[in-house]
Amino acid sequence: MPLILRPDLDLRLGYNSAMGNKLPNLQARFVAEYLIDLNATKAAIRAGYSKKTAYSQGQRLLKNVEIASQVADKTGKRLDRLEISADRVLQELAKLAFYDPGALLESDGSMKQIREIDDLTRMAVAGLEVTELFEGTGDEKHAYGLCKKIKLADKGQNLERLGRYFKLFTEKSEISGPDGGPLEVSLAASISQARKRVGIE
DSSP states (O other), X not given: OOOOOOHHHHHHHHHHHHHTSOXXXXXXXXXXXXXXXXXXXXXXXXXXXXXXXXXXXXXXXXXXXXXXXXXXXXXXXXXHHHTOOHHHHXXXXXXXXXXXXXXXXXXXSOBOOGGGSOHHHHTTEEEEEEEEEEESOXXXXXXXXXXXXXXXXXXXXXXXXXXXXXXXSOOOOOOOOGGGOOOOOOHHHHHHHHHHHTTOO
């Protein structure tokens, strides 16, 4: 009987040893695929689950204790390799929230060269567009300058993110009575309703 090689099967069987766990092969492959983009539905499809049930399968797999443990463990190791921590993320957010736009400009109001901008302010640059300006037509057309458009990080948005993290904003819910007036609560009525619910009245 001829030996039939199954490269796809060999690949799946290799997931367990590569992932270093005892998960079933298909689940181990799901973990590996999920770590690519953290999209459970796409990971389920790439792992070999049916496209029709990929969404529900992905959500179910993420609730599996062993799978969740594997994802958390490998995500933690990845963060360690990249030296990403909560402190570092907060430091970067602070830079985007507290930068000084004036540090981008020369004393005459023109924009500095990128290499002349300090590191802290340069991190706030989200985009830069440079367009060469021309005048004249035909053989007389020539460049006469550059138009620089710069997009900066949203200070307000990043301040809000920091504020929410540190719980600097207090959210209050106010309940009003009829016509926006104060809500009146009768203690006697509340006691009577409670007594009725427990069958005393």
